[in-house]
Amino acid sequence: MTVVLAPIDRSCPADPPWIRPRAAYIHIPFCAHKCGYCDFASLAGADHLANRYLDALAAELELALDGPRPVASLFIGGGTPTRLNADQLSRLLATIARWFPLLDDGEWTVEANPGTLDPDKVDALASGGVNRISLGAQSFQPSSLRALERNHDPDDVSRAVALIAPRFDRWSLDLIFGAPGSTLDQWRDDLDRALALGPSHLSCYGLVFEKGTSLWKRRLDGLVRPVDEEVEHAMYAETIDRLSAAGLLQYEISNFARPGHESRHNLVYWANDAYYGFGLGAARYVAGVRSVNTRDLPAYLRRIESGQDATGPVERLDPEARARETAVLMLRRTAIGIDREDFRLRTGFDLDALCGPSLRRSCSRGWLEDDGRRVRLTRSGLFLADTVMSDLL
Numbered sequence: 001m002t003v004v005l006a007p008i009d010r011s012c013p014a015d016p017p018w019i020r021p022r023a024a025y026i027h028i029p030f031c032a033h034k035c036g037y038c039d040f041a042s043l044a045g046a047d048h049l050a051n052r053y054l055d056a057l058a059a060e061l062e063l064a065l066d067g068p069r070p071v072a073s074l075f076i077g078g079g080t081p082t083r084l085n086a087d088q089l090s091r092l093l094a095t096i097a098r099w100f101p102l103l104d105d106g107e108w109t110v111e112a113n114p115g116t117l118d119p120d121k122v123d124a125l126a127s128g129g130v131n132r133i134s135l136g137a138q139s140f141q142p143s144s145l146r147a148l149e150r151n152h153d154p155d156d157v158s159r160a161v162a163l164i165a166p167r168f169d170r171w172s173l174d175l176i177f178g179a180p181g182s183t184l185d186q187w188r189d190d191l192d193r194a195l196a197l198g199p200s201h202l203s204c205y206g207l208v209f210e211k212g213t214s215l216w217k218r219r220l221d222g223l224v225r226p227v228d229e230e231v232e233h234a235m236y237a238e239t240i241d242r243l244s245a246a247g248l249l250q251y252e253i254s255n256f257a258r259p260g261h262e263s264r265h266n267l268v269y270w271a272n273d274a275y276y277g278f279g280l281g282a283a284r285y286v287a288g289v290r291s292v293n294t295r296d297l298p299a300y301l302r303r304i305e306s307g308q309d310a311t312g313p314v315e316r317l318d319p320e321a322r323a324r325e326t327a328v329l330m331l332r333r334t335a336i337g338i339d340r341e342d343f344r345l346r347t348g349f350d351l352d353a354l355c356g357p358s359l360r361r362s363c364s365r366g367w368l369e370d371d372g373r374r375v376r377l378t379r380s381g382l383f384l385a386d387t388v389m390s391d392l393l
């Protein structure tokens with residue numbers, strides 16, 4: 001199995017990728033409509049602020065950086081970046097390319113939603129340097145799309161893929177299982193229909209009722225209820241089995257890819273490497289300090305336009321807490337797990353001295369496997385990953 005590890009720059013040990021970022025995230029918050037489960041920094045009905053937002057983003061980059069920072073990975077997420085029109089997308093990409101020139105063989109991903117792409121936008125993305133698209137399909141069942149309060153229909157997904165696939169070798173579909181009212185058969189159909197479109201990468205997440213979302217309120221009011229735990233368990237098992245049978249290998253708890261098509265950007269997060277983040281609500285992790293921008297759009301615009309940064313909470317973890325966090329993130333990588341030598345190099349801690357008792361507990365329960373070099377989740381551990389990880393913390 002080919003698995004891409006976040007690159008370790010051993011030529012410059014004083015400036016490794018867990019200290020100096022080689023990745024950048026840019027957030028575009030605009031959406032056509034707020035989905036029922038969405039807890040992201042996104043908003044509908046604010047498109048009239050898009051040009052002002054792009055100006056602010058450029059000003060934020062100018063304020064924060066004293067020169068271009070070459071990176072191996074760029075990710076424009078949202079929100080719905082493809083809610084911008086083609087001219088706005090071109091302008092955004094030019095701004096980003098100026099500050100974050102992409103290294104050779106670098107990955108540049110843009111998130112897109114069905115129903116928001118057209119040939120001009122796809123052309124703007126491809127000619128602007130983007131080489132990977134992540135499409136939020138979520139489901140092919142009209143009833144699940146309604147339950148999730150998505151505002152597209154299943155055919156919009158295939159129409160979007162018809163635009164993307166001829167221009168991008170690397171593209172991914174996002175799916176959600178466990179929508180209220182959904183069945184195991186419907187989820188099997190979702191997986192089959194996703195595979196039939198030929199993605200090289202699939203992200204499959206179980207639905208989470210995030211506090212404050214419309215879906216969470218509907219659940220509190222008794223208007224919807226989650227699918228039964230056994231059904232959700234069976235849906236996840238089906239995901240692992242069907243996708244691996246189709247040649248998409250599981251490289252993270254919720255992510256599957258053809259060899260060589262793993263998301264390099266997400267591997268940066270799961271190695272606990274450093275990354276830049278700009279835009280509304282964007283998080284960054286630089287030199288061991290994690291900070292996040294305000295999620296309030298008027299406040300973001302006001303602060304940037306008056307020459308201030310938009311940073312909200314800042315967290316500086318002590319070395320031991322950082323090392324434990326690194327162990328948890330690395331464990332998400334189901335194929336690689338935690339490599340003891342890599343862990344020591346990155347954190348300065350010996351894995352067994354730090355986490356020995358909890359690792360042994362999970363190994364003895366059959367949730368982790370340990371070959372002396374690496375520790376990884378077993379298949380049964382995948383279903384109990386939260387328990388294994390909270391024990392490590």
Ligand code: SF4
Pocket residue numbers: 030031032033034035038039040042078079080113136
């Ligand atoms: S399209 Fe994505 S970001 Fe926008 S509201 Fe829906 S889930 Fe949230």
